[in-house]
Amino acid sequence: MKKYLIIACCYFSLSVNAQTKKVAFVRNDQERKVDVLIDGKPFTSFIYPLNMEKPVLYPILAADGAIVTRGFPLDKREGERVDHPHHVGLWFNYESVNGLDFWNNSFAIPADKKAKYGWIRNVKVEKIENGKANGKLSYGANWENQAKDVLLKEQTTFVFSGIENERTIDRITTLTAQKETVNFKDVKDGMLGIRVTKELEFPSDKVEEFTDSQGNITKVSASGNGANGTYLTSEGKKGNDAWGTRGNWCVLYGVKETKPLSIAIIDHPKNPGYPTYWHARDYGLFAANPLGQAIFSEGKETLNFSLKPGASVTFRYRIIITSGTQVSSESLNKQAANFGK
Numbered sequence: 377m378k379k380y381l382i383i384a385c386c387y388f389s390l391s392v393n394a395q396t397k398k399v400a401f402v403r404n405d406q407e408r409k410v411d412v413l414i415d416g417k418p419f420t421s422f423i424y425p426l427n428m429e430k431p432v433l434y435p436i437l438a439a440d441g442a443i444v445t446r447g448f449p450l451d452k453r454e455g456e457r458v459d460h461p462h463h464v465g466l467w468f469n470y471e472s473v474n475g476l477d478f479w480n481n482s483f484a485i486p487a488d489k490k491a492k493y494g495w496i497r498n499v500k501v502e503k504i505e506n507g508k509a510n511g512k513l514s515y516g517a518n519w520e521n522q523a524k525d526v527l528l529k530e531q532t533t534f535v536f537s538g539i540e541n542e543r544t545i546d547r548i549t550t551l552t553a554q555k556e557t558v559n560f561k562d563v564k565d566g567m568l569g570i571r572v573t574k575e576l577e578f579p580s581d582k583v584e585e586f587t588d589s590q591g592n593i594t595k596v597s598a599s600g601n602g603a604n605g606t607y608l609t610s611e612g613k614k615g616n617d618a619w620g621t622r623g624n625w626c627v628l629y630g631v632k633e634t635k636p637l638s639i640a641i642i643d644h645p646k647n648p649g650y651p652t653y654w655h656a657r658d659y660g661l662f663a664a665n666p667l668g669q670a671i672f673s674e675g676k677e678t679l680n681f682s683l684k685p686g687a688s689v690t691f692r693y694r695i696i697i698t699s700g701t702q703v704s705s706e707s708l709n710k711q712a713a714n715f716g717k
Contacts, residue, residue, distance in 0.1 A: 428464070429493070436570075459594050477492060497517065534547055545694070564668050636699060
C-alpha cells in the first residue's frame, strides 16, 4: 500500500486530540437544495432539482477544500471524462427494481425509452438539525415508475460531521414496499455510488464501452491529467482486483494538488448482503452493491432480494473523506468495528 493511504475516524470514536467541528445547514427550498457547512466552510449540498432523476449530494469537498466529486454533468471541468451522465455526486439507487432501471436514468435517455427507467421523486426535506459535533438532515421520497406509481417509500437521514482533516457522512436509508411486492434482481449497478474527481481515477490509456440494462452504450475515454488513484479493501484486494469482491470497507486513495486525498466507504453488519460487493471501477465510479450477488459471484451465489407490501429494509453506510493524514489497515478495521456497534 502506498504511504499516502489515508482515512478518518468515526465521529463518535474520535482520537484524543481530535476536535469536532460545528455543523450548520443553509436551506433554500426555492432552489431545492440544502448546503452543509462544517466549521463555516462548505462540505456538500443536498440537491433535488425537478429536472434530475434522483436526489444527490453534490459537490463534496474535503476538509482542505479539495473537490472530491466529478463535476460532469452539472459542472464541466477541464480534463474530466464526460461519460455516464447518471453518475452525479453521491447517490443511492438500483438498476433493477421490478424491472425498472433506477441507476442508469438521466437526461441522456431518449424519451421513447424513459418508461423502462425509474425515478426517485417527490423529495421532501423533513428535518435539519445543526450541531456542535454533528448535524442531521432527513428527507422522504418516492421510488416511482414513469406513470408516477409508487413502488417504494424512502426515508433517509444523513449525519454529517468533521474534525481537522476529515469529513464524514453517515447515510441511513429505509425503503418500504407499497402496494405490490418489490423485487431487486441480482445485477451489477447499485446501490450506494460516488463518481470521483479525475485525480482519483486509475491512469489508463484505453477506451472502454459499457452497456446498461436497456442496451444503451457509453464510451469511457482514456484517463489523463494527473490520474493516480487506486483501491484497497478490508480483504487486501488492491487496484482493479477490488472489483467484484467482498469486504466490510474499501478505500480509494491518491494525491490531488500534491496532497493526499482518500474516500472510504464502510459497510454495516445489519445491511442485507453484508459484507458488500464492491462495484469499484478504475474510471472513477466507486460503489457498494450488496444485492448483485449472482453477477459478482458468476452465479455461485444468489440473493434476489424482495420486499412484500408493507415490508421495509434499512441500509446503513459511512463515507469518510480525508486529506493529509496517514492511517493503516488496522485503523480502518477498528473504525469499521466501531461503526458496526
